[in-house]
Amino acid sequence: MKPFHHALSIRREVCTGCSRCIRVCPTEALRVKDGKATLHPEWCIDCGECFNVCPVRAIVVEDDDIAQIFSYKHRILLVPSIFFAQFEEKLTLDAIKGILYDMGFTELCTVEQGADLLVDEINHYIEDFEDEKPVISSYCPAVVRLIQVRFPSFSHRIMRLIPPLEITAQYYRNEYQKNGVPLDEVGIFYVTPCAAKIAAIKAPVGGYTSPINGVINMSELYNKVFLAYKQKGTSEHEHCTLTHSSLSSIGIRWSTTGGEAVNIRGRALAIDSMPNVIDFLERLENEEIKGVDFLELRACDMSCCGGILVQDNRFLIRERIEKSAEELPLKHMLDQEFKNVCSGHIPMDPVEPRAMIKYHSDLTIALQRMEESRRLRLMLPGIDCGACGAPSCEALADDIVCDRATPDHCVILHAHRAGSEMLEKIWGKKHFNKE
Amino acid sequence: MDLSFNIQGGDFTSAGTASSQVRRTLKELGVDASVIKRVVVALYEAEVNIVAHACHGTITAQINPERVFLQLVDEGPGIPDIEKAMTPGFSTASQEVREMGFGAGMGLPNICRNADVFNIHSVPGKGTTVEITIQIK
Numbered sequence: 001m002k003p004f005h006h007a008l009s010i011r012r013e014v015c016t017g018c019s020r021c022i023r024v025c026p027t028e029a030l031r032v033k034d035g036k037a038t039l040h041p042e043w044c045i046d047c048g049e050c051f052n053v054c055p056v057r058a059i060v061v062e063d064d065d066i067a068q069i070f071s072y073k074h075r076i077l078l079v080p081s082i083f084f085a086q087f088e089e090k091l092t093l094d095a096i097k098g099i100l101y102d103m104g105f106t107e108l109c110t111v112e113q114g115a116d117l118l119v120d121e122i123n124h125y126i127e128d129f130e131d132e133k134p135v136i137s138s139y140c141p142a143v144v145r146l147i148q149v150r151f152p153s154f155s156h157r158i159m160r161l162i163p164p165l166e167i168t169a170q171y172y173r174n175e176y177q178k179n180g181v182p183l184d185e186v187g188i189f190y191v192t193p194c195a196a197k198i199a200a201i202k203a204p205v206g207g208y209t210s211p212i213n214g215v216i217n218m219s220e221l222y223n224k225v226f227l228a229y230k231q232k233g234t235s236e237h238e239h240c241t242l243t244h245s246s247l248s249s250i251g252i253r254w255s256t257t258g259g260e261a262v263n264i265r266g267r268a269l270a271i272d273s274m275p276n277v278i279d280f281l282e283r284l285e286n287e288e289i290k291g292v293d294f295l296e297l298r299a300c301d302m303s304c305c306g307g308i309l310v311q312d313n314r315f316l317i318r319e320r321i322e323k324s325a326e327e328l329p330l331k332h333m334l335d336q337e338f339k340n341v342c343s344g345h346i347p348m349d350p351v352e353p354r355a356m357i358k359y360h361s362d363l364t365i366a367l368q369r370m371e372e373s374r375r376l377r378l379m380l381p382g383i384d385c386g387a388c389g390a391p392s393c394e395a396l397a398d399d400i401v402c403d404r405a406t407p408d409h410c411v412i413l414h415a416h417r418a419g420s421e422m423l424e425k426i427w428g429k430k431h432f433n434k435e
Numbered sequence: 436m437d438l439s440f441n442i443q444g445g446d447f448t449s450a451g452t453a454s455s456q457v458r459r460t461l462k463e464l465g466v467d468a469s470v471i472k473r474v475v476v477a478l479y480e481a482e483v484n485i486v487a488h489a490c491h492g493t494i495t496a497q498i499n500p501e502r503v504f505l506q507l508v509d510e511g512p513g514i515p516d517i518e519k520a521m522t523p524g525f526s527t528a529s530q531e532v533r534e535m536g537f538g539a540g541m542g543l544p545n546i547c548r549n550a551d552v553f554n555i556h557s558v559p560g561k562g563t564t565v566e567i568t569i570q571i572k
Binding site for chain 2: 153367
């Protein structure tokens with residue numbers, strides 16, 4: 001199995017080892033070692049929870065340099081509707097587009113044009129799905145990875161249909177090819193609201209290769225557009241016709257919470273933010289949830305409106321999208337063309353599970369380690385202070401039994417043994433005499 | 436690895452705690468998902484039976500590399516005719532409860548179907564003991 005490609009990395013020279021990130025990681029992939037946060041590469045799912053809490057910006061997103069667009073004669077930018085919704089109303093859609101053209105892009109296309117044709121495809125997929133439901137959406141790449149790592153037995157439920165972004169990318173590449181343009185002259189770029197989408201484009205699941213040539217950081221592009229507007233005002237390109245940015249009301253809502261689920265004919269739920277997604281998947285594993293046909297699961301709070309590279313408040317963005325959606329038609333102008341060109345290219349292979357091995361692959365050894373870890377938990381203070389560099393006392397106990405740490409890592413235990421009276425005054429005796 | 440749980444009759448809020456904990460433990464051990472699923476289905480049914488019918492009960496789960504052994508002991512009304520209770524579709528639930536979608540008479544047959552070894556022993560007026568074994572290998 002190929003190692004995970006990661007779009008998030010830690011700048012060791014900037015990291016202060018403050019330990020905020022280790023506590024929010026949904027797969028407990030981070031530890032503080034030698035004063036720096038370090039990442040377990042097989043467990044990280046690129047969700048960006050760590051990025052959000054880092055106070056010194058030591059966690060960075062590895063995107064592509066915007067200058068590389070000039071290695072192509074035709075420079076196509078795929079823009080998510082979220083991008084436009086970040087700007088206040090006075091900066092009009094046409095003004096933003098004009099600035100982007102000035103930056104050197106030759107064509108702007110909205111990402112969610114690919115969504116409309118998925119509606120029928122997903123509904124057919126659910127109807128024909130022979131295994132146990134719910135079918136899980138393939139839209140959010142952080143959720144796809146979460147399932148691979150933490151809920152591997154649900155991997156086969158991930159819908160084997162590529163997301164709208166890839167459909168749109170295929171459509172435009174095909175358009176250029178059809179018009180006789182050599183493909184090495186065509187550069188397709190995507191403005192991403194998160195790190196997970198970068199990882200998904202560079203290393204897609206389901207035996208797929210993305211036609212996207214480069215990924216641009218949404219936060220950087222936002223700054224560039226805003227700066228250009230502040231310095232030069234609106235651009236002369238303002239009135240160029242942009243048919244390829246036509247969207248339907250279905251498309252523009254797709255990346256917001258409920259944007260997919262609302263189009264499903266059966267029983268569909270839309271769940272956003274990592275803790276909610278994990279809680280629901282655990283309930284599903286407990287067999288508590290019955291009769292649901294489809295799950296739209298998104299890693300970020302308010303879905304892509306809350307993406308880690310998105311500027312402005314996610315609730316305001318959602319409001320702007322809703323407002324625009326009310327004025328849009330139910331079908332967009334290129335709906336039929338998309339169907340003709342892309343319908344045959346939507347299926348993908350199954351997503352492969354990548355289960356985390358917590359203790360050991362041999363069950364006898366795993367059982368011994370688990371029992372030892374539970375004994376250790378009784379000794380540890382149970383206050384999850386993080387001073388040992390692990391996110392919780394439970395995680396430290398697991399690290400100890402897997403030889404990744406020693407009981408000496410617990411500074412509280414150390415101080416208590418050395419006779420610190422303050423500890424019992426603060427936490428009470430029971431924290432230190434649990435057996 | 437031994438786990439034990441106390442179950443209170445009528446406490447539907449906590450029903451499912453034991454099966455959830457056992458599931459989590461088996462998953463952390465890397466036990467095959469199809470085995471975990473059978474354990475969860477059987478244990479959840481049996482756990483809910485205690486909550487719905489008995490006053491009090493205890494659940495113990497023993498996990499070793501070969502098998503999962505579950506024992507559920509309750510103090511409750513007991514089952515007068517076990518053979519009848521094991522018949523798919525047989526239920527003591529009232530019409531009203533059935534109309535709500537519960538008491539379809541599939542509880543015990545469902546547990547039995549998911550177990551490799553299934554034992555049930557009951558004394559009317561005293562209580563019921565259920566033992567479930569599911570092979571890991």
